[in-house]
Amino acid sequence: MKYLIILGDGMADEPLPSLGNKTPLQVANIPTIDQLAKLGKCGILHTIPKDYEPGSEIANLSVLGYDVAKVFEGRGSLEAASMGINIKEGEMAMRCNLICVENKKIKNHSAGHISNEEANELIQYLNRELGNERIKFYPGVSYRHLLVIKDGIKKINCTPPHNVPGAKINDVLIKAESVEAKETAELLNDLILRSQKLLQKHPINLKRIEEGKDPANSIWPWSPGYRPRMETVLETYDFRNGAVISAVDLIKGIGIYAGLKPIEVEGATGLYNTNYEGKAQATLNALKESDFVFLHIEASDEAGHEGDAELKVKTIEYLENRIVKPIFEEIQKWEEPVTIAILPDHPTSCITKTHTSDPVPFIIYRPGKFPDKVTEYNEFSVREGAYGKLYGEEFMNELTETGFFKASYRKMKQMWKGWTE
DSSP: OEEEEEEEETTOOOBBBGSSSSSHHHHSSOHHHHHHHHSEEEEEOOOOTTTOOOOOOHHHHHHHOOOHHHHOOOHHHHHHHHHHHOOOOTEEEEEEEEEEETTTTEEEEEEEOOOEEEEEEEHHHHHHHHOOEEEEEEEETEEEEEEEEEEETOOOOOOOOOOOOEEEEEEGGGGESSSGGHHHHHHHHHHHHHHHHHTTTTTHHHHHHHHTTOOEEEEEEEEEEEOOOOOOOHHHHOSSEEEOOOOOHHHHHHHHHHTTOOOTTTTTEEEEEEEEHHHHHHHHHHHHHHSSSEEEEEEHHHHHHHHHHHHHHHHHHHHIIIIIIIHHHTTTOOOOOEEEEEEEEBBBBBSSBOOOOOOEEEEEEEETTTTOOOOOOSTTTGGGGTEEEETTHHHHHOOOOOOHHHHHHHHHHHHHHHHOO
16 A cells, blocks of 8 residues: 655635635535545544644644654754755754835735745845854745754744734844843844845845835744754654655655655746646656655645635645646556545635644545545535544554554654653
8 A cells, every 4th residue: 555645735724705705625626636535534633733833844744643842843944954954963943034024014925926046146145244154044945045043042932924914023023032042032133134234225126126026125034943853754654665745845854854755846836836747747656666655735825825715726726637636547547556645734814814723624535445424625524524533643643544553552662762862
């Protein structure tokens, strides 16, 4: 048996007045996904543990069966792995967005989805102007970049910029949560303010303004942490090998720490215009060689952050027609069965333009198994599913049919490993 997770980032939502008080999943035309719901079993999954913000880093670790409280070390260190950057002892890594600020407020978290080429030049410029032996900027993809600080203290309160569109900058600057972290917070806030002065008149931003685009006129560092210590998914669930396919450094970084081979797809953007066909083919190729494949599609999350309900419906239909349908049609021809799971990591509300902690709907289709009574896939229909309500690692246990005794053995092995280290 092989295993495939197809994750539509932020795909779940709440009923929207613009869609007749239905969710994008309820409105979207998704016959293949609905068919998998009919043939499989469904439920809802809590991916955000209590006292955690509903970030993609938390949710995706949870989907992959990790105890977030034990392994999470900030988003930056996970993205660093994808970028080939080794976070050393004494270094703190942070996600560093290029954002758009207007009238001293956060206009958007993505600088109008700035291009890779423009962003790369801006980050290299900031590294020359602000970087030193202690501070280093690394370019990533579009608005998503990395900031590494030596001797940084992670006990700071950082607000993810996608959670506070419209907020006044001064209201959401970084705050120290301990006396020893005060210097780190002051350093980061100084970098934010200095970056605004430097970026304001950069030729790239002047050109973007002329073209009617949002300028990338500020950095925004958040989610600090050190190098994580994680058992791989391969070890935990007895897979021989595995792969991760995503356009997002965070997901590739999680995959690398999880022991999964990252597979690059040309034209994968993380937006609605991503190379869906390329990702579908890469998934099929990976399944021929791997026991487990984690396929991540970012587009619906970005549509939610933009508050664009119609675009979100379209991204879900793209997932249906250009990912799920061709993959399902092909694997039905294979001799070796493939278990398929479909789910989001978290909801992304088109009303608030932010992530929420609500549970997400999921399908697990296993060839040859009796289905439950669910006949369509959305946030409400799956509540009648056979799996009911699951939490965190319970999802991977069900996906892989780990069973009580095997799960108990695994926990004992993890405890023993912790005692002996």
